[in-house]
Amino acid sequence: MDVxxxxxxxxxxxxxxxxxxxxxxxxxxxxxxxxxxxxxTGGKRLRPLxxxxxxxxxxxxxxxxxxxxxxxxxxxNYSLIYDDIIDRGDLRRGKPTTRKAFGDYAAILIxxxxxxAIEEAVLDTPRPLEFAREVAKVIKAIDExxxxxxxxxxxxxxxxxxxxxxxxxxxxxxxxxxxxLKTGVLIAASAKFGAMSATEDKSLWDSxxxxxxxxxxxxxxxxxxxxxxxxxxxxxxxxxxxxxxHKRGNIxxxxxxxxxxxxxxxxxxxxxxxxxxxxxxxRRGVELLARTNAKERALQLADRYRERALRELAxxxxxxxxxxxxxxxxxxxx
Amino acid sequence: MDVxxxxxxxxxxxxxxxxxxxxxxxxxxxxxxxxxxxxxTGGKRLRPLxxxxxxxxxxxxxxxxxxxxxxxxxxxNYSLIYDDIIDRGDLRRGKPTTRKAFGDYAAILIxxxxxxAIEEAVLDTPRPLEFAREVAKVIKAIDExxxxxxxxxxxxxxxxxxxxxxxxxxxxxxxxxxxxLKTGVLIAASAKFGAMSATEDKSLWDSxxxxxxxxxxxxxxxxxxxxxxxxxxxxxxxxxxxxxxHKRGNIxxxxxxxxxxxxxxxxxxxxxxxxxxxxxxxRRGVELLARTNAKERALQLADRYRERALRELAxxxxxxxxxxxxxxxxxxxx
Numbered sequence: 001m002d003v004x005x006x007x008x009x010x011x012x013x014x015x016x017x018x019x020x021x022x023x024x025x026x027x028x029x030x031x032x033x034x035x036x037x038x039x040x041t042g043g044k045r046l047r048p049l050x051x052x053x054x055x056x057x058x059x060x061x062x063x064x065x066x067x068x069x070x071x072x073x074x075x076x077n078y079s080l081i082y083d084d085i086i087d088r089g090d091l092r093r094g095k096p097t098t099r100k101a102f103g104d105y106a107a108i109l110i111x112x113x114x115x116x117a118i119e120e121a122v123l124d125t126p127r128p129l130e131f132a133r134e135v136a137k138v139i140k141a142i143d144e145x146x147x148x149x150x151x152x153x154x155x156x157x158x159x160x161x162x163x164x165x166x167x168x169x170x171x172x173x174x175x176x177x178x179x180x181l182k183t184g185v186l187i188a189a190s191a192k193f194g195a196m197s198a199t200e201d202k203s204l205w206d207s208x209x210x211x212x213x214x215x216x217x218x219x220x221x222x223x224x225x226x227x228x229x230x231x232x233x234x235x236x237x238x239x240x241x242x243x244x245x246h247k248r249g250n251i252x253x254x255x256x257x258x259x260x261x262x263x264x265x266x267x268x269x270x271x272x273x274x275x276x277x278x279x280x281x282x283r284r285g286v287e288l289l290a291r292t293n294a295k296e297r298a299l300q301l302a303d304r305y306r307e308r309a310l311r312e313l314a315x316x317x318x319x320x321x322x323x324x325x326x327x328x329x330x331x332x333x334x
Numbered sequence: 335m336d337v338x339x340x341x342x343x344x345x346x347x348x349x350x351x352x353x354x355x356x357x358x359x360x361x362x363x364x365x366x367x368x369x370x371x372x373x374x375t376g377g378k379r380l381r382p383l384x385x386x387x388x389x390x391x392x393x394x395x396x397x398x399x400x401x402x403x404x405x406x407x408x409x410x411n412y413s414l415i416y417d418d419i420i421d422r423g424d425l426r427r428g429k430p431t432t433r434k435a436f437g438d439y440a441a442i443l444i445x446x447x448x449x450x451a452i453e454e455a456v457l458d459t460p461r462p463l464e465f466a467r468e469v470a471k472v473i474k475a476i477d478e479x480x481x482x483x484x485x486x487x488x489x490x491x492x493x494x495x496x497x498x499x500x501x502x503x504x505x506x507x508x509x510x511x512x513x514x515l516k517t518g519v520l521i522a523a524s525a526k527f528g529a530m531s532a533t534e535d536k537s538l539w540d541s542x543x544x545x546x547x548x549x550x551x552x553x554x555x556x557x558x559x560x561x562x563x564x565x566x567x568x569x570x571x572x573x574x575x576x577x578x579x580h581k582r583g584n585i586x587x588x589x590x591x592x593x594x595x596x597x598x599x600x601x602x603x604x605x606x607x608x609x610x611x612x613x614x615x616x617r618r619g620v621e622l623l624a625r626t627n628a629k630e631r632a633l634q635l636a637d638r639y640r641e642r643a644l645r646e647l648a649x650x651x652x653x654x655x656x657x658x659x660x661x662x663x664x665x666x667x668x
Contacts (some may be wrong), residue, residue, distance in 0.1 A: 034499075086442060116470045162437060253482040
């Protein structure tokens with residue numbers, strides 16, 4: 001049995017019950033199905049499982065971390081509801097997105113509700129003021145990461161703000177900052193919120209955060225590489241989706257652009273800048289990137305973050321669950 | 335000098351500085367103009383002035399209520415950002431709305447930011463846990479009020495949720511519930527948050543809330559009547575806008591429909607149900623409503639809420655500022 005199945009068997013029902021519980025406070029019966037839908041579409045619940053495994057490793061008691069586990073999964077879904085509106089996403093986890101099922105404007109009212117369900121969970125944590133402060137920082141970081149991710153795109157947006165603020169160049173540092181915010185912060189918070197629920201020892205809070213941040217960055221780098229070079233059958237997504245979405249903020253695109261000769265570089269930038277990128281364009285982009293060492297360099301970079309993550313993890317009390325879960329996050333097979 | 339000018343002279347700079355302060359925490363320089371824009375378009379700042387006047391009436395010290403004043407104005411603008419997206423609003427206070435100036439999707443990222451600026455202000459209040467709990471309830475109430483307002487519309491929406499959940503009938507009780515949530519709750523909170531910043535006496539918190547709730551309902555009823563029967567030159571909005579927006583949740587429409595004979599009632603319902611309501615349709619709708627006693631009955635209803643508001647106000651320590659401000663809110667001239 002893999003680690004996610006094992007942890008889901010152990011914690012899954014608690015996680016689900018708490019998600020429903022916090023979303024249901026003050027919720028009108030006739031709005032309930034539309035609000036619950038987003039979490040009912042599933043997902044691996046990786047973040048709350050990390051929260052609970054971290055709390056249990058530290059204190060042996062995961063139950064005090066249940067509000068924190070709800071917080072991180074609700075934040076994740078809060079961001080997905082709006083991401084799907086912003087990226088006009090129709091399908092997620094093989095099901096219609098909230099915005100597709102209920103409409104963009106109804107999805108906004110649902111998104112607003114998620115934020116207040118998060119607040120209800122914050123008020124149920126063992127240290128609500130510290131959680132409130134952290135949660136605000138986390139949501140602002142994700143908001144900022146999403147903004148940068150969009151501004152690193154080369155075309156495909158109508159919003160006057162996105163067009164005027166678009167970045168002309170994106171460095172590796174810029175990329176790391178963007179993925180730290182977009183992906184790293186919430187995995188970092190998932191581990192830290194478990195620690196905050198379990199101990200007063202702030203050095204453990206910091207180690208949990210640093211573990212999650214580095215693991216999250218490693219995870220996102222591998223995800224980017226898979227987007228460009230993954231086996232579609234195994235990966236389950238269309239290949240080159242980031243190229244179709246004009247993203248210079250994909251690590252393989254970013255590193256590949258550094259290596260390509262002038263002509264090929266212009267060609268790839270041309271593809272990324274086309275208002276509508278075709279399948280053939282995306283395949284051509286992948287072909288150009290395959291001529292470079294982008295894949296190897298990106299995976300080496302992921303290795304460095306993975307090693308840092310495991311070094312931080314070693315500062316926490318050891319537990320099989322936490323180690324297996326960490327391995328699942330950072331050692332994702334290419 | 336009218337009360338708003340007087341209070342703005344007294345408190346205005348404090349209010350503005352605090353709005354900027356809470357929005358600016360963690361804010362990237364290149365996002366700042368877009369985030370600040372919404373509050374920079376102005377507005378009367380009625381809600382924060384009410385918060386400060388209430389605090390000063392109770393304790394003689396308005397400064398402790400400055401975070402609370404920022405909260406209510408930021409909540410107001412948080413809801414306006416999303417309302418303008420949902421209602422495709424291009425102009426507010428004579429200026430392009432945030433969504434018009436920066437784009438719908440950028441406006442979503444800005445809206446998310448406003449909610450976290452509210453949280454930063456909550457953490458600065460004298461009793462942050464109680465504020466956090468109240469703020470979550472207030473935002474959920476406004477979200478629910480907006481949902482009902484839309485579901486009381488008879489046409490003009492594409493969202494599958496709004497179409498399927500649309501109400502077939504709207505009673506006076508339904509209307510009062512909707513406007514309590516949409517308008518009443520935030521004016522109630524504006525007064526209560528001033529009291530919460532100034533005293534531990536919960537009976538004063540309750541009186542402040544009840545004053546604001548009744549005043550807010552009275553205000554909204556008069557606003558609805560002005561929408562249908564107001565003098566365009568004096569009112570500054572196009573007349574019958576609610577009819578063009580298919581709203582059965584306007585008190586004059588609701589009361590008028592009760593009185594009209596079968597033929598006229600069908601005609602008005604037909605106008606409200608047209609996918610696109612013309613100026614001529616709206617004028618005809620106003621004409622039909624003018625044959626009923628809707629206007630007089632609505633204004634009598636507003637009177638009842640106004641009286642209740644003033645009765646509650648009398649339970650608070652008296653102050654000229656607060657009384658003048660209350661008069662401004664509830665005695666809005668037709």
